[in-house]
Amino acid sequence: MNAAKRYFTSIFKAIVALLKGMKLTGSYLLRPSKILTQQYPENRDTLYIPERFKGRVFMPHDENNEHNCTACTLCQLACPNGSIRIIAKNIEMPDGTKKKVLDQWVYNLGSCTLCQLCVDACPSDAIVMDNAFEFSVYDKSRLIYNLNKPGSRLKEKKTNSQV
Amino acid sequence: MENIIGSQIIQSSDDEFIINVGPQHPSTHGVLHLQLKLDGEKIVDLKPFLGYIHRGIEKMSESLNYKQFIYLTSRMDYLSAHINNQACCLAIEKAIQAEVPERARVIRTLMAELARLTSHQLWWGSTGLDMGAVSPFFYAFREREMILEIFEETCGSRLTMNYCVPGGVMNDIHPDFVRKVKQIIKQFRDNLHEYDELLTNNPIFQSRTIGVGYLSREEAISLACTGPVARASGISCDVRKKEPYDAYDRVTFDEIITTEGDCFARYKVRLEEMKQSMNIIEQLIDNIPAGEYRTKIKGIIKPPAGEYYQRVETARGELGIYLVSDGTNKPYRIKFRTPNFSNLGALKPMSLGGKIGDLVAIMASLDLIIPDIDR
């Protein structure tokens, strides 16, 4: 008798539990406002990308095409897998001394791990992480490029004598 | 090479046959190659073959300095990436005896518990997927997506954060962090009943997991299983309780231990752990101490020569980092004791005598991440 009772109660409980599960999925069917999918290329205007998102390394230039990089190569030493190459050149200063300045800041976006160690290591705040993210290219060599714009120079620091 | 592998392949008699599961297979959670010897539908022997995603993380770390190798550990157990980074930073701080500000400790703990939540949510979704129910996968990802957006706002990345550095954390938390975390906790608590309705109380799911894949306590100890796998068999092994690190000594939470040791027990342990993680987050989120978020470590990190060991509790078990330093700026040897490697050993005793359908249920309940095994 007990076995028969267990048989039927197990069937009944099973059916009730199954129906509850169905009710849940059915309720989502009737609530299209809960849909989370965003149609990507069409919603670019309303897309929110947080400003700290690590998309690539970027060297900000001000309106005079000047940057802050002194070619100290600390970022190149900090990068774990060699995605940075600093090429420096020597120029003549007005008073005759030679100074090392940045020629090319070569960045390999294809191998960069976006770990932010270079930004962390820079003593002059020359590079930041930018939140751009659409970088697809057909040719991998286009992922290796210079971060400093052509014709840019180091921003002059105001010394005490000039103030 | 051929001879070695040939001799390791399972020998079979005429009426049993050998099946290879993987390496490309939808349900092995990564590239795991299993060789099964089947007698009809019953599994008679099982042999895992590893190494398909071995990338040489430990060897690579020997050529990078102490700040640089941390990003590699994010790629080991990528679902608790933050906890792996935290372990490395703790080991290095132990070696150079650096002071970490209180704010950084609390932030690290909060991030670790959020990472544990995301890992368990993904585990829940893929358990449903392995059992055949596709819908739970999407419901799990809805909450996970919100936590990943919090990570994106504060740390900059969603999965491999690289947010912990020796001495603290890389940036301060975003001003919206506290509000958003509270919102998520509230929403997740409201939605937790859906998890029960879809899988836990479902008679089909229960009949596939109750009594399946039994792991006894002695066997779990001898195989060195840790994490929810061991806790479901009755072993108390939570590193957060035994050797508290960061801010775990100032929060109270329960260690979930059951004694049944089958798949359903592991399932319930992980569900309860999610609730405990939410408790920890609620205790810490309102009292983040003000102050510095990082002590800048001057110069190149050069720990004194010696051996250092640090254990943490990832979402899957105990991760141990064994650091051997010879006084230079690059480590001499780093060895990772990963939880998934030991938990994989439990696969064979649990599945012998069962069916292939049980194998899928067991793998789902073990929650293996294969890159963690192969490193």
Next chain:
Amino acid sequence: MTHWIGEKLNALFSPEWAAYVGYILAGLAIIILVVVMAVVSIYLERKIAAFMQMRLGPMRVGKWGTLQAFADVFKLMLKEPLTPAQADKQLFNIAPYLVLTVSFLAFAPIAFSPSLQLWDMNIGVLYITSVSSMGVIGILMAGWASNNKYSLLGAMRSGAQIVSYELSAGIAILTIVMMSGSLSVSGIIKSQADGWWIFKGHIPALIAFVIFAIASTAELNRAPFDLAEAEQELTAGFHTEYSGMQFAMFFLAEYTNMFIVSMLGTTLFLGGWMPLHIGNWDAFNQIMDKIPPFLWFFGKVFISLFMFIWFRWTFPRLRIDQLLKLEWKYLLPIGMVNLVIGSIITWLGWIF
């Protein structure tokens, strides 16, 4: 409408030719109907599944993704039809055609409306069940001829499952046949003129309906009983080795079978093309009568299709031994007891 076509044909051809051309036209109509319904049901399934999972489903191909099925078929046609090296070539090539043919054959006695029925034979229901159980041969052929351990395992499991659940489905059908007193499709529908069997035959018919729903989900190899094609376990089971159009045929056969089972269930339990009449509410009945019968029929078929889709996307999968245990220990005994109770009730006249 069929009379109009008949008159046109008779005007054009001599009587026997008219009959033959009529048959060919009817066959073509069935094929077109099947293809259209398959396309619609594929689209519906993907959209309903997506909405249940809080996502949008196909949206890119055609407006709101309506042309997605055509894109899929086009892609499948362009794929290379691969035959494994040591496969049994004749069996391998025949299997998909067999499964598809069997599905098409079962459309013959189904009544879409009072005047749209291809062949009103006096054993309509028996014909449908026996023809659709020949599909097992095709599945076993496919599994064996693929020369692949996985496919063989999948085919054997599938064969065992289908053969077992045929019994329960048959007993559920028997209950209704016994209550209505005839095996022919039109006879069963006519006996529901004063109410659908699910209302008239209260408890036994309700239990038979539930058993029929579960048994036919299992016969179709659909979740929660889709072990044979479970990707997570044995990578698509018996049709692993098929690609291109042959795979499309298995796919089409699955959806066609889904339709046949829905139509059979609608005919037996939900009144076929009979509108919904409630007792003596004449005004209501008049309005219900205005809706054309084939709309009633297809509406009911789509409701049962929706139930199949709902089951698939909510429940996890049963293991093979649990599947067979469900059948032999639960469905079959309950079905037989239900049949006995139903026959006693019918004999005593206690149905409406």
